[in-house]
Amino acid sequence: MKLKLASMVLAGVMAAAPAMADLVFPSLSYRTGPYAVNGIPFADGYADYFTLINARDGGVGGVPIKMIECETGYNTEKGVECYEATKGEGALLYQPLSTGITYQLIPKVSADGIPMHSMGYGRTSAANGKVFEWIFNYPANYWNGASIGINHILDINGGDIAGKSVALVYHNSAYGKEPIRTLEELSKKHGFKLTTIAVDHPGQEQKSQWLQVRREKPDYVLMWGWGVMNPVAIQEAVNIRFPMENFIGIWWSGSENDVIPAGAGANGYKALAFHGVGDDYPLYGDLQKHVVDAGKAAGAGDQLGTVLYNRGLYAAMLAVEATKKAQEIHGVAQITPAMMRDGMEALEITEASMAALGLPNFGPEISVSCESHGGAGYGAVTQWDAEAQKWSLITDYGPSDMDVIGALIAEDSAAYAAENKISERCN
Template sequence: MFKQFKIVASAAAVAAVFAAPGAVMADEQFFPIPSYRVGPYGANGEAFYGGFVDYLNYVNMKNGGINGVKITWEECETEYNNAKGVECYERLKSKAKASAGPIHTMSTGISYALVDKSAQDKLPLAMMGYGRTDAVDGSVFPYAFPLITTYQMQASAIVKFIKDKEKGSLEGKKIVFLYHDSAYGKEPIVALEAESRLNKFNLVQIPVAHPGNEQGAQWLKIRQEKPDYVIFWGWGVMNQTALKAAQKVGFPRDKIIGSWWAGSEEDTVPAGDAAKGYMSATWNVAGKNVPLITDIEKVVYGAGQGNVKDKSKLGTILYNRGVSAAVVSVEAIYKAQEKYGKGKGMNGEQVRWGLENLNVTDARLKALGATGLLPEVKTSCSNHEGSGKVKIQQWDGAKWVPVSDWIEGNKSLIHPLFEASAKQYAKEKGITPRDCSKEK
């Protein structure tokens, strides 16, 4: 069912933010949002989409929209369920004909289900840090954007971090890959297998069934294997369960490095002391020391129009990640307006062009007050990822602390994997890839 977000504000303020039901005007920029705030992963979605919507509202309130174009949006509850995600997309897409911001499902399964549909409908699908990662090859996937960085590049960056800790060699080491037994969890396997061959370490793969609150057998195996490190691809309740299980079997948490979906306060706080020392990758920092986050609190929450009921979530990893996703989305619309006309709502095809020609520099991030929030992003027809960099952060018992600078995965090893997969997909689907040399 549709779930149009309602902010705590006057009727006039609400009217200024939302289009009337069924009507999206050309001078508005509509964001269809298939979100989830209930279900097993609802706490994660609440923080992410709270940050996302707060930034859209912030742009309206602070800047009067995107070059004067008011941003509107509507949410539809997916419960992180693939079928409901597709249903939400189908219901929202009719409102996105005149203008359409990038669609963020925050779900690999839902994004897989929408890759073909969104291309047919000419609506851009943003998959920031998740989704079909061979969509990095925009010649085959013109409407799909696995922005910032991908699971494979993240896995490669984690391996690089571990290698540095081991003084430049992983030969003979044993690394367990403990993962959510889903499309999300399986995505980085091809990259880790390639890394294990290149760096000559033993890779042991251990899946965990959804939702992941039963891991006794997996951690018994880990204790038996005695790995040097565990690379952890968890999600939701699986994450705190793993940290508690690691403590129980005596595996050091500072030898566990999780993915960015296993590295939020929602994962560590419930685990208590069992989380201390645990590390994870991230493409965005936590905290309110980022000027943009502080200003959102001042402008949006100061006016009583905040999206998140629990203000303690402001500045958390997932809240800031939602803000970073919205920043990149709005920047794509600014870019599209440069080509197709400032002060106009951009349709799906135009926003797709903006996403493919992003150049979000450090200077631009500084101007937005987002220095350090996320890495620079520069996309092209042949590279819908745009960065490939992560930081490693560590939980000190109370907060996330960065313990590395930006680390880029082994692009020369990983990107050919994307290209080969995309080429096979094109063959199976009868797609003639675009000539990226002719795209501008």
């Protein structure tokens, strides 16, 4: 009996232990809790892309991908626990999907020498690779987002917004406050009046804020929201008859979950984006064949083509491409986290490479370097069609104002370097 028991335990341990030949990508997901509705599609997209690469290509460079999913519940403490629990498995890259978790992990991954990619969230000044060796935030960060939003307003006003008024409705957290400094600088540069309106967490009650919008009648409203704050804000904007085409959310305020509750009233609402929308891409044919039809889809398999599913898929695609680059640089298939960093720092995503992957025009072109971990900071604008129930890209991927943002990144990262006694690299 004891022998049988010991054999079972041994078999269990062997089954749980990672095969050393795997490329390990932990997925710090949140499928439960108040933010699950947004965490699920991202986690599904992330998982499905890796499943596709394993099923169709046999992994990357012949080495299969092993994704380890760990539930964070969008809770910072649990996110750190997930990191500690999975880093010993040979993790090559972390994508924590939470600004709070990202901030907590920055010193940890830096000490452990494991790359972290906070795509469109996290610490903006991590774009400075000379200071943040292990942190990446390409293709765009919050400050790029603020600038892309203002650029769009400039475009629809013939390049002149002097005297116009812009209100920022934001989640009263470190995340929500991120664009304020950039918007203040852009306000000085372009002469528009900026009003900032904070919303208490979680944002289920926003009557005061939208009464203020109704009183002050800004020409445009930008929104930095998350979770339940988004649909409530859009519904309140509909209630006060704010023109939806003048209401622009950051990419975390631009999923189907944010607009569907407001019904037809949300028609015309805009959101920023750094990747494509919908499922009209050749890659989806492969996903259907190798993942969905094969019964290997993550979760309920009902999220394909949604905004956040595409974001998860895009994050996984960028991880795979960086892995290929790392294998190419070092001439080995089984890479280490340090090699992964090298791959990420040499990542080049062009329109031709995206088309070859079955994702033409799915995102901006990206060029990462030792100095720049943020890429060029390009983004686009999407718009919601309530009748068709779908988002559409209404602009090309355009640049952000790097004159303003570059200076802010240099200032903030220099302060971080001084505080943490970090010597600049890439010299």
